[in-house]
Amino acid sequence: MTTLSHAARFAARTARLRASTIREMLKVTQRPDVISFAGGLPAPELFPTDAIADATREVMERYGPAALQYSVTEGIPAMREWVAERLTRRFGKLFEAEHVTIVSGSQQGLDLIGKVFLDRGDHVVMTNPSYLGAIQAFDAYEPRYLTVDTDDEGLEPTALEAVLAQAQPFPKFLYVVPNFQNPTGRTLSRARREQIVAICERYELPIVEDDPYGELRFEGSDLPAMATLATRGIVIYCGTGSKIMAPGLRVAWLSISDDEVREKVVLAKQGADLHTGTFAQFVFHEYAAGDAFEAHVRRIALAYAARRDAMLQALAETMPPDVRYSHPDGGMFLWVQIPGADTTELLQICAERKVAFVPGVSFYPHRDVHDGLRLNFSNASEEKIRLGIERLAESIRSLSRTSLT
Ligand SMILES: Cc1ncc(COP(=O)(O)O)c(C=O)c1O
Structure with missing residues (x-):
């Protein structure tokens, strides 16, 4: 029996639709004991x-x-x-x-x-x-x-x-x-x-x-x-x-x-x-189109603002001095840059310490920058945010002994 090669079976464009290794790694982090800043999910408890x-x-x-x-x-x-x-x-x-x-x-x-x-x-x-x-x-x-x-x-x-x-x-x-x-x-x-x-x-x-x-x-x-x-x-x-x-x-x-x-x-x-x-x-x-919607949107923004504040404060208290991070005025994400780090490696350490994020490399079209990471602040409580950022900081400190230059 002859089997068709990938090239013969599928359109050429499918060669670019890669399953991401990071996505595979992040599957591990979906366990309930892991604090995940990786997803891009809105807070479900705020759904109307x-x-x-x-x-x-x-x-x-x-x-x-x-x-x-x-x-x-x-x-x-x-x-x-x-x-x-x-x-x-x-x-x-x-x-x-x-x-x-x-x-x-x-x-x-x-x-x-x-x-x-x-x-x-x-x-x-x-x-x-x-x-x-x-x-x-x-x-x-x-x-x-x-x-x-x-x-x-x-x-x-x-x-x-x-x-x-x-x-x-x-x-x-x-x-x-x-x-x-x-x-x-x-x-x-x-x-x-x-x-x-x-x-x-x-x-x-x-x-x-x-x-x-x-x-x-x-x-x-x-x-x-x-x-x-x-x-x-x-x-x-x-x-x-x-x-x-x-x-x-x-x-x-x-x-x-x-x-x-x-x-x-x-x-x-x-x-x-x-x-x-x-x-x-x-x-x-x-x-x-009803009257309650406007108040609902404001309620989400207020809740996310409190979560962003909790994350910024935890970052200020725990991060090594050379780590930089953005101060978003809204939305759901914050960006961290760790000079000299490979954040895909960092994710492996973080998975052991039960905290997750998305390594920045995924967001670069040419996959060529490795020192950034994305944190989502909309989907975790303020308490979990503080604990998760502490774990992240510990992981960064342990990474600094191996791969920081
Ligand atoms: C920048 C950006 N565009 C588009 C989308 C997709 O949103 P939708 O749920 O409307 O498909 C997202 C979702 O996270 C996003 O962050």
């Missing part, structure tokens, strides 16, 4: 479970079969209008309901963007480091990545300009998470947003603005979306209900003002899943 149960009953009573029927690819009208109104209120600039497409998680949005823009070998520009899920979504379309360095204010415009001036072939888009970035927790300053939009407009480079965390701000004031700074429709804005309501609903949205891009994305979505679950959209809208 009762309110969603009420909304579900209400939807069934009021809409019945309509909420169970096939629907249009763009999303149910009430959801598109809700998204446009919310974005308009938040950013003080008009967002149109016709520009909104409801997607099954912003992760699907990223996949669809990859599908409509990327051929094999095309360039995508992204920050170094970037959201791992975006790299995974784009990887399936076999692009190459041009990375731009970041500092405490996020992506550096001069570095972006230098990359664009030399890029060959010219990139298809820039991917950026401007608010409380996953993985670093950093926020792109207002001045930088303006500069980056101006550069991209000059080069006619589309911007994919991925904003799942912007509503979880603990302090400081909201910054304008890059979509509202652009004078031409070069920005594809991605938002999601995952962090402000519940990720299991898989209700998220794209706002795309360029008609041609939007039509292509909608067609790609039609081929992928016809539409996002009608039922989930109805239930999401029922709760989100």
Whole structure:
């Protein structure tokens, strides 16, 4: 019997869909006695479970079969209008309901963007480091990545300009998470947003603005979306209900003002899943449009702020002096840099001491920087956070005897 080789059985693009060794290592850390800062999960105890149960009953009573029927690819009208109104209120600039497409998680949005823009070998520009899920979504379309360095204010415009001036072939888009970035927790300053939009407009480079965390701000004031700074429709804005309501609903949205891009994305979505679950959209809208939702979002932000504070304090008290970490003004993540360390090695030590994080290397498209790590602060109690950070500090100290230079 002859068996087909991998190359003959599967599409070439699957060669890039690697099972991550880190993910395998992290499986060990899912045991209940391990304090995990590795996941990117919202706090389940803050899910509005009762309110969603009420909304579900209400939807069934009021809409019945309509909420169970096939629907249009763009999303149910009430959801598109809700998204446009919310974005308009938040950013003080008009967002149109016709520009909104409801997607099954912003992760699907990223996949669809990859599908409509990327051929094999095309360039995508992204920050170094970037959201791992975006790299995974784009990887399936076999692009190459041009990375731009970041500092405490996020992506550096001069570095972006230098990359664009030399890029060959010219990139298809820039991917950026401007608010409380996953993985670093950093926020792109207002001045930088303006500069980056101006550069991209000059080069006619589309911007994919991925904003799942912007509503979880603990302090400081909201910054304008890059979509509202652009004078031409070069920005594809991605938002999601995952962090402000519940990720299991898989209700998220794209706002795309360029008609041609939007039509292509909608067609790609039609081929992928016809539409996002009608039922989930109805239930999401029922709760989100009600009076209690705003207070719910504030409650999440307050709880996460307390967890961030607990983590920052524990880091200040326990970390060796050369270890640096970000001070996020919102979101769910914090970034730690340990000069000279390989944080994949550190994870092994940490697993023995029953604490986990994600090694930073996963977030670098070229997998070439090893001294960073991502900590999630939304999914553990303040007490566990303090204990976990103590364990992390002990592990770093023991690593320093072996691999720190
Ligand atoms: C930056 C970023 N984009 C997109 C997503 C995916 O979110 P969703 O649940 O809407 O698919 C995440 C999830 O963690 C994220 O951190």
